[in-house]
Amino acid sequence: MALSSVSSKKRLIVVLGIISLIFLVLIVRLITIMFVDAAELQKKAEEQWTREFNVSAKRGDILDRNGNVLAHSAAIDTIYVNVFDVSDPEYLASTLSEHLDMDYETIYSRATDKTKSQVWIKRQVDKETADKIRELDIDGVGFSIDSKRYYPNSDFLTSVIGITSTDGIGLEGIEAKYDKYLAGKAGRIIGETDRTGKTIPYADNMYIPPEDGYNVVLTIDEVIQMFLEKALEEVYVEHNALGAQGIVMDPNTGEILAVANYPDFDLNDPPRQDIELLQDLIKNKAFTDAYEPGSTFKVVTAASVLDSGALTIADGFTCVGYKMVDGQRIKCWRDYHPHGHQSFVEAVQNSCNPSFMTMALKMGTDTFYDYIYNFGFGDKTGVDVIYEGEGIVRNAKYIKSFDLARIGFGQSIAVTPLQLINSVSAIVNGGNLMRPMLIKELSDSDGIVVEEYDSEVVKKVISEETSESMREILKSVVEDGSGRNAAIEGYSVGGKTGTAQKYDEDGNIMAGKNISSFIGFAPVEKPQFVVLIVVDEPSEGVTFGSIVAAPYVKEVLESSLKYKGVPATYENQAKYVTVPNVLNLEVGDAISSIEKAGLKYILDGVGTVKGQSPAPGESMPKGSEMLLYMSEKQSSTTDNPMVAVPDLNGLSKEEAKAVLGSVGLQIHVEREGLLVTFQNVPKGIEVEKGTIITVRLT
Numbered sequence: 001m002a003l004s005s006v007s008s009k010k011r012l013i014v015v016l017g018i019i020s021l022i023f024l025v026l027i028v029r030l031i032t033i034m035f036v037d038a039a040e041l042q043k044k045a046e047e048q049w050t051r052e053f054n055v056s057a058k059r060g061d062i063l064d065r066n067g068n069v070l071a072h073s074a075a076i077d078t079i080y081v082n083v084f085d086v087s088d089p090e091y092l093a094s095t096l097s098e099h100l101d102m103d104y105e106t107i108y109s110r111a112t113d114k115t116k117s118q119v120w121i122k123r124q125v126d127k128e129t130a131d132k133i134r135e136l137d138i139d140g141v142g143f144s145i146d147s148k149r150y151y152p153n154s155d156f157l158t159s160v161i162g163i164t165s166t167d168g169i170g171l172e173g174i175e176a177k178y179d180k181y182l183a184g185k186a187g188r189i190i191g192e193t194d195r196t197g198k199t200i201p202y203a204d205n206m207y208i209p210p211e212d213g214y215n216v217v218l219t220i221d222e223v224i225q226m227f228l229e230k231a232l233e234e235v236y237v238e239h240n241a242l243g244a245q246g247i248v249m250d251p252n253t254g255e256i257l258a259v260a261n262y263p264d265f266d267l268n269d270p271p272r273q274d275i276e277l278l279q280d281l282i283k284n285k286a287f288t289d290a291y292e293p294g295s296t297f298k299v300v301t302a303a304s305v306l307d308s309g310a311l312t313i314a315d316g317f318t319c320v321g322y323k324m325v326d327g328q329r330i331k332c333w334r335d336y337h338p339h340g341h342q343s344f345v346e347a348v349q350n351s352c353n354p355s356f357m358t359m360a361l362k363m364g365t366d367t368f369y370d371y372i373y374n375f376g377f378g379d380k381t382g383v384d385v386i387y388e389g390e391g392i393v394r395n396a397k398y399i400k401s402f403d404l405a406r407i408g409f410g411q412s413i414a415v416t417p418l419q420l421i422n423s424v425s426a427i428v429n430g431g432n433l434m435r436p437m438l439i440k441e442l443s444d445s446d447g448i449v450v451e452e453y454d455s456e457v458v459k460k461v462i463s464e465e466t467s468e469s470m471r472e473i474l475k476s477v478v479e480d481g482s483g484r485n486a487a488i489e490g491y492s493v494g495g496k497t498g499t500a501q502k503y504d505e506d507g508n509i510m511a512g513k514n515i516s517s518f519i520g521f522a523p524v525e526k527p528q529f530v531v532l533i534v535v536d537e538p539s540e541g542v543t544f545g546s547i548v549a550a551p552y553v554k555e556v557l558e559s560s561l562k563y564k565g566v567p568a569t570y571e572n573q574a575k576y577v578t579v580p581n582v583l584n585l586e587v588g589d590a591i592s593s594i595e596k597a598g599l600k601y602i603l604d605g606v607g608t609v610k611g612q613s614p615a616p617g618e619s620m621p622k623g624s625e626m627l628l629y630m631s632e633k634q635s636s637t638t639d640n641p642m643v644a645v646p647d648l649n650g651l652s653k654e655e656a657k658a659v660l661g662s663v664g665l666q667i668h669v670e671r672e673g674l675l676v677t678f679q680n681v682p683k684g685i686e687v688e689k690g691t692i693i694t695v696r697l698t
Contacts, residue, residue: 056147057184058445059168060213062161062175064222065255065440071151071161071175071267073168077130078123078146081111086140096121096141099133111140123166124148149175151267157225158264159284160218160385160438172282174216174438177386181442184213212445219255219440224248227559231533231552232262238613239516239538239548245286245417246533248556251425251521253455254434256383257529257560261285288389290414291534294500295351295545296519297410297420302348303427303470304371305359307462313344313469323354326402330357333499336680337668337694348473349481351497353409360408361401368404369396374461375423376433377415382458383436391415410500421532423461424519427470428494428527431462475524479573484624485550485614486520488558489576490568494527495520495553497545502537512689513537518549522557528566531556540629542602542666542690547627551614574621581616582609582628588654590628598622603661605630630661647683648676648695656695664689673697 062071079100086092093108100107100122110119123146125133130143149164162173170179187210232244248258264281265271271278283289305311319339322331332338332353339352347355360368372378378393392414394403406412418436426433435456442451462470474494477483483495498517502510516538521530533549533556542548561568577598582590590609594601602625611629614620643663648656656676657667665687678696681687 056145056168057186057210058212059147059149059164059184060182060215060445062182063215063217064220064225065218065257066221067217068222069152070157070218070220070222071149073147073149075145076148077125077127078144079121079125079130079133080142080144081119081121081140082142083111083113083117083119083140086111088139092138092140095136095138096133099129100125118142153222154266154268155264156229156267157220157260158267159261159282159286160220160259161267162282163267163270173284173385174218177384178216178439178442181214182216185211187211214442214444214450215447216442217440219257219437220259221257223563224556224560225258225260227556227563228258228531229260229262231555232260234555235533235535235538235548235552236262238540238611239535239543240540241535242537243285244533244535245289246531246556247286247417247421248560249421249425249436249530251429251434251527251530253437254422254425255437255440255455258556259284259286259438284385284387286417286534287383287385288387288416290389290391290416291515291536292411292413292500292503293415293420293517294410294498294515296424296496296498296517296532297413297415298348298351298356298408299424299427299470299474299496299519300371300375300377301356301359301368301408301410302344302473303462303466304368305363306469307466308363308367308371310362310364310367311344311359313473316341316343317347317352317355317358318342319347319350319352319354321354323357323405325357325361325405326400328402330354330402330405334692336692337670345473345476348496349477351482356409357405358408360404365396365399365404368407369393369399371461372407372413374433374459375426376419376458377413377423381418381422381436383418384439384453388418389416391419410498417532417534421519421530424521424532425527425530426461427467428474428521428530429467430464431460431467433458433461471524471527474521478520479621482546483518483520483550484574484621485546486518486554486557487572487574487576487621487624488522488554488561489572489619490570491522491558491561491566492524492570492572493520493522493554493557494524495550497550499543499545512539514543516543516545516548518545518553520550520553520557522561523566523570528564529557529560531560540604542604542627547602547613547625572621574623576619577622579612579614579616579618579620579626582612582626583616585609587628587630587658591654591657594626600625602627602666603630603657604628605632606658606662607631642686643689645679645681645683645685645687645693648679648693649683651676653695653697660693666690666692668692668694669697670694671696671698 059073061069089111092111093104096107097104160173162175163171164175165171170176188208228246228248232246236244244262246260249256318341319332321335321338322329339350377391380388380390403412422436435458439453441449443449478487478493478495482497486495496519500515502513504510515536517534519532521527531553533553535548538548580593580597582593586608608631609628610631613627646659660667676695677698680694
């Protein structure tokens with residue numbers, strides 16, 4: 001009996017122990033569920049009984065300085081399917097494929113994919129199509145509001161604004177640089193479902209609204225941008241160029257009022273199928289690409305030598321057509337008819353290469369390089385873009401006198417258009433190098449400014465006195481020198497031409513391929529605008545910067561001055577004349593009409609006049625050059641750029657000019673008369689096409 005009682009107690013203890021252990025395990029598991037795994041289990045539970053859907057935030061607008069919309073996001077429908085709510089996947093797939101122009105199999109596979117509760121069918125569906133599908137009330141089909149980017153001006157400010165992906169993510173330009181401000185924060189819709197994943201009718205949905213992105217306000221002026229883009233398109237077409245870039249800057253603040261690259265494309269329809277083409281067209285070459293500036297860089301050389309005190313305006317130069325440096329002969333662009341003795345101002349007006357070599361050598365490498373670096377060459381300007389070029393400035397320790405002399409007139413150095421216009425702005429604004437500005441402010445959807453960007457002086461590079469002197473010198477270039485085609489009646493204009501060589505990958509000069517440019521500013525007394533236009537490989541007519549680029553800088557400057565209400569109160573020294581209409585005239589009659597008007601001319605070919613620049617009726621300073629496009633083009637083969645000089649003896653001036661033009665040569669009349677009695681290059685001698693032949697008539 002006692003033994004049986006003991007066994008029962010043992011069994012009871014074992015049973016109680018087992019029960020206690022089970023309870024302990026359950027308690028531990030309960031604690032784990034309640035405190036350790038609670039968050040994870042709660043998340044899984046919510047995923048089972050809720051369905052979450054993102055609501056796109058409205059992407060902020062991109063605006064010009066006056067509030068004009070340049071990029072805008074509009075609400076647009078996106079169609080999705082709640083997989084577990086689909087009752088007839090065949091009907092759904094066939095109907096949607098018909099309305100959305102999509103493949104049936106693609107839609108069917110998505111609508112029957114039970115591994116997902118919700119799938120996209122098509123984003124950014126137009127309103128008309130979305131409304132038709134709504135009317136069909138197909139089980140499982142849902143609609144969400146998405147955002148689509150629109151560009152009201154299409155192909156406008158293309159490389160600055162940039163593009164977004166189809167998901168609204170900035171890929172290039174301002175769209176990419178300021179994506180975190182423009183994008184905003186997406187919202188959410190959270191709805192309840194049953195255990196099978198079907199939507200519970202009349203259940204409460206939670207809506208977390210999206211936060212709209214900020215608007216980005218640019219320093220760009222839409223109207224001035226239109227002026228610039230029109231000018232670039234015209235010069236690109238008229239001169240059959242490879243490309244063209246332009247910038248308009250307020251020299252006093254560093255604000256970029258316009259910047260363009262041509263050709264471009266419609267931002268609403270970018271060539272996404274051709275990535276190489278898209279990358280080339282979206283590239284902001286005015287900010288990224290370095291080129292040898294040629295004579296426009298002479299503005300920097302002249303300002304540097306005056307400011308350093310190495311030379312003064314009272315100093316003069318003598319041009320014999322070349323300068324010997326390190327035993328090497330470096331030619332003047334007008335070696336066929338040397339400039340002779342010149343004052344400092346005349347040397348700038350004439351863009352005389354030997355004079356600028358002398359300026360560079362007088363300063364020496366250390367001094368000149370100090371100015372080059374202070375003007376910002378060889379470094380980024382700090383403008384608000386993703387990509388910016390630094391240009392190319394060779395290390396000073398490798399520079400010999402020969403190199404320094406060439407830098408003086410704009411060779412052996414490469415700059416970006418932005419660097420050049422920013423440095424010239426400093427030269428004419430009193431000597432302050434500004435940080436270029438492209439962003440003016442950020443504002444919220446109510447237009448309230450949340451961040452404002454101020455202009456910044458980087459450093460003082462030249463004195464006020466040097467700046468004043470340079471403004472007057474550059475004014476004389478337009479009034480009395482090579483920049484006459486940029487003169488504007490009623491306004492004081494300063495500027496400098498540039499015609500630079502291009503080089504192939506091996507460093508050899510590319511025959512017949514130039515970069516033509518002009519940089520101008522107005523009014524000279526207190527500049528409000530600086531305009532730079534760079535034309536890559538113009539191939540129609542003469543490629544001098546004074547002919548190719550200067551007239552278009554004038555066009556942009558004049559339009560901008562009048563748009564901003566700057567009064568035309570300046571009394572120009574030069575007399576202005578009206579450009580005659582010489583279209584369809586024979587060369588002799590055209591020349592007679594042009595000379596009667598007090599103008600000069602350059603012929604592109606022979607025969608009759610089929611085009612002229614400037615257009616009939618425009619005003620030009622007396623003595624300026626017109627460009628005439630003739631009916632018969634001269635040979636332009638690059639295989640044999642040398643031509644034999646024809647015999648001009650006994651010809652009239654008009655006949656001599658026509659004969660020279662027919663073989664790709666130009667004329668300079670040293671003495672007027674009836675017939676040619678002297679030519680500086682004898683007949684039969686081979687010279688490069690484009691060479692100017694000097695003649696005397698008696």
